Amino acid sequence: MANEQKNQAQDSQAEVEQHEQVQVEENNEQADVSVEDLQAQITKLEESLKLEKARAANAIYESEKVKERVEREADTAKKFALEKFAKSLLESVDNLERAIQATSEETSPLLEGVELTLKSLITTLEKHEIAAVDTANGFNAEFHQAVGIDPEAKAGEIGNVLQKGYTLSGRLLRPAMVTVGQ
Secondary structure, eight states: OHHHHHHHHHHHHHHHHHHHHHHHHHHHHHHHHHHHHHHHHHHHHHHHHHHHHHHHHHHHHHHHHHHHHHHHHHHHHHHTTTHHHHHHHHHHHHHHHHHHHHSOSSOOHHHHHHHHHHHHHHHHHHHTTEEEOOOTTOOOTTTEEEEEEOTTSOBTSEEEEEEOOEEETTEEEEOEEEEEBO
C-alpha cells in the first residue's frame, strides 16, 4: 500500500508537472503571439507617426510660403499705394514747369518762388521714388509715347519732349509724350 500511495503520488506529481509544462508552453505561445502582435502594432504606429510628421512639416512649409507671399504683397501694396496721389501731383509739376517757361528770361521774386516750389515738389517726389523718365538715350516704347514725327531728329531718336514721363519705384506712372525721328 505504501508503494501504491508512492506510485499514486508520483503519478499525480507527474500529471501536475505535465500540466504545468503544458501551461508554460501555452503561455509561451501566447507571449510569442503577443510579441508578434505588438511588433506589428509598433510598425503600424511608426508608419502613422512618419505620415503625421510629414503632414506637419508640409503644413509648416505651406504656412511659411503663405506668410512670405502675404509679406511680398503687402510690400508691393505699400510701395505703389501712392500711385494715384502721385499721378495727381504730376499735373502740378507740369503747371509749375509751364509757368517757368512762360516767363521771360528776367529773374523776378515771383519766378524764383515758382522755381523753389517746383524744386521742393520734385525733391519730395524723389524721396518717394518718383523719378522722371529718361529721354536722352533714345526712344523706348516701354517709357515713351510717340505722338508725332520730328523730321529733324534721327531715326529712333527723340526730337521733342511734349510732356515728361515719370516712374514710381521703377514702374511706369506716366509715359513721356514725345516726337520721334523716322
